[in-house]
Amino acid sequence: MGKEIIELLEDLQDVDPCELDHHGNCQAHGWADTVLFPPTRPCPQKRLKEILYKAKTDAVGILHRRYIGDDPERKKSLQEERNKNG
Numbered sequence: 001m002g003k004e005i006i007e008l009l010e011d012l013q014d015v016d017p018c019e020l021d022h023h024g025n026c027q028a029h030g031w032a033d034t035v036l037f038p039p040t041r042p043c044p045q046k047r048l049k050e051i052l053y054k055a056k057t058d059a060v061g062i063l064h065r066r067y068i069g070d071d072p073e074r075k076k077s078l079q080e081e082r083n084k085n086g
Helices: 002-012 044-067 072-085
Strands: none
Touching (some): 002 044
């Protein structure tokens, strides 16, 4: 289910950056915070990009802990492979 949500969010993501006007509303994505003025909530596209970034970096950390962990031999092996390829 989590993977499907991430894929959906990626499909909804707009690659254009936010462009804020002098009131702080995003003109690129048509976002105007109608709850408070001046806007206190960022554009939904900005929040979406932050969520996707966090989800992806969390996933990398989880995989690293799962496959490398605190095992010194695995860490050494990974470092040797990186040195060989890079």
